Amino acid sequence: MGAGDSEDFVYDEATGEWLSPAEVAAKAPATVAGGVEVRDALGQLLANGDAVVLVKDLEVKGATGQVLKRGTRIKSIKLTGDAQEIDCRFEGIKGLVLRAEFVKKA
DSSP: OOTTOOOOOEEETTTTEEEOHHHHHHHSOOEETTEEOOBOTTSOBOOTTOOEEESSOEEOTTSTTOEEOTTOEEOSOEEOSSSSEEEEEETTEEEEEEEGGGEEEO
8 A cells, every 4th residue: 555545444254354445335235315225025125104014923022922913914114224123003012113024015
């Protein structure tokens, strides 16, 4: 590196390589409207207000014995900023957070 180079390389633990900032930016997940890109179990892009359907039975933590069945439709989801978590409402359950891998876009 010359005297004019001021790039700070970043160590990538997954590959064991030193990467330039441009390489790190290229490997970073794409973002949508300043947030994280969230995809359902089928790889479809999810957005705030979308309706989703569960792809498997899910036991609700904190609600003894309550199970959301496969095929249950959840209306109007809200993205949380996490690539795998979505916030939603379902009757009788407050603060329900689902993992995107267990839903598909309706």
